[in-house]
Amino acid sequence: MPVLGCIADDFTGATDLAGHLVASGMRTIQTIGVPTEPTDAYDDVDALVVALKSRTVPAEDAIQASLEALEWLQSQGCSRFYFKYCSTFDSTAAGNIGPVAEALMAALDTPFTIACPALPANRRTVYQGHLFVGDALLNESGMQDHPLTPMTDANLVRVLSAQIRCPVGLIDTATIREGESAVRQRIATLSADGTGMAICDTTEEQDLDVLARATSDLALVTAGSGLASGIARAYAARQQRQEPAYPPITMTGAAAIISGSCSRATRAQVEHGRAHYTSYHVDALALAEDYDRVITAALAVADETIDQGPLLVYASAAPETVRAAQEALGVAESGALVERALADIAAALVERHGVRRLLVAGGETSGAVVEKLGVAALRIGPDIDPGVPWTTTIGTDQPLALALKSGNFGAPDFMTKAWELLA
Missing domain, CATH: 3.40.50.10840 (Putative sugar-binding, N-terminal domain)
Structure with a gap:
């Protein structure tokens, strides 16, 4: 017990x-x-x-x-x-x-x-x-x-x-x-x-x-x-335990990063990730104008590049950009719109593109993504950085390696070094 x-x-x-x-x-x-x-x-x-x-x-x-x-x-x-x-x-x-x-x-x-x-x-x-x-x-x-x-x-x-x-x-x-x-x-x-x-x-x-x-x-x-x-x-x-209580995590398959956090730490990680991976930016105002077009465009990028390495899909933006969207759409409305879009993209990447290794940045974004994926529970694996472990999902049709990162956590190279811990 x-x-x-x-x-x-x-x-x-x-x-x-x-x-x-x-x-x-x-x-x-x-x-x-x-x-x-x-x-x-x-x-x-x-x-x-x-x-x-x-x-x-x-x-x-x-x-x-x-x-x-x-x-x-x-x-x-x-x-x-x-x-x-x-x-x-x-x-x-x-x-x-x-x-x-x-x-x-x-x-x-x-x-x-x-x-x-x-x-x-x-x-x-x-x-x-x-x-x-x-x-x-x-x-x-x-x-x-x-x-x-x-x-x-x-x-x-x-x-x-x-x-x-x-x-x-x-x-x-x-x-x-x-x-x-x-x-x-x-x-x-x-x-x-x-x-x-x-x-x-x-x-x-x-x-x-x-x-x-x-x-x-x-x-x-x-x-x-x-x-x-x-x-x-x-x-x-x-x-009288001497060792950490987690098992190693092994997972193969395509990889993706979903980032909704606008914290300083995550914005720096996104810039580092963009220098290494194909990326696609999700804009709140564009979503409000034509939601389906933004989702379709993101998945079109995945169609062409998902087999070349992790795909980075991000809505992370500077404070002034976030404020502009909030003023136009409302604080809660703009946040909910971005969360829904990132969750829809993540689910499509898993279902249509074979993504089995998924890194998600931001608390609200992570919540939206795991709910969309139908994750019931997680087994905890080793830390990528303090406070951010890899996990494996319980309750999904296909097991996933999933890392849920708080916006403020992680070193600048977090989005590139994370994959080194997966066999």
Whole structure:
């Protein structure tokens, strides 16, 4: 029976989380949404990760989906729970991080939990409650230009306080460096004072191990993927496991890249990829004018080039281009249009062009693609870059090697080196 049940607010975040669990010693399956059909694929694992598409939906919808995921995880035997969001803590003033966390706390009848978005391996750190991306404060990192969840404040205590009813506290670096006992005492003090959630400073990987041990009695933690490594390392040590829990992935067939993210990191990766592969740009305004023409043109490029190497299909664009489309079509409408188009193209590449190796960039894009492909679950393989593993699909007619990349993750050469890990 699994012991750890995880709820992720987007598909790439779920894969990121599952990759950290597997790399640190927990056998893990990721499901796409809440499963409705029984399967033995969920047996003999240590952790289950339910991937939702709830980051940018209305808060009440995110709460309902998360509670349904919690109920299913409980039915599978999970006894500890993990709500996973992005390491950039991106959310609007209305949520959904805070409202979902409070709903899960109420369902589990637990009065206190932590918020630990940091991922030091990817240079996401928190100090004195302020989130840094590399050397820049969150609101100066490019996240202030995010088309759906712009982050204009790096003070996470203030950000979270705007989303929830209970007081928000801080577990600072000095306390964490004193060790597990000091953190436990700080949690007891905050709980006694009526604090419901506490932002956790985290600047080094060892901080995650301290926090994992100190929060082992909490029914629920909320975090990015970093804390999962600490939890899994502690679990693997108890089970006396020495190796990562993932199998190698072998997959042949045509390859493609689908990129919808407009983050700085992904735009740099797209430029690198365009220098090596045939590419096709999907434009939101062109889709609005003649959707079928854009899809047909993309697939015509695939007809001519798919056997020559990975085909790159991208909608990634600079912030000013994205804003122009949003002003013309509406924020939600332009995003949904691009997601639908990229998902339709991905499905056609799999069905008509024999693509069996697929790399997808962007959380919303990944969600649209896996839903279109009918993927039920994923087995987690080795990391391409920290937080981005290759996976193999469960529940598709043909197995696929699939990599779902968060927009901000990966080195500039991510889209070229990914294929080296597949036999």
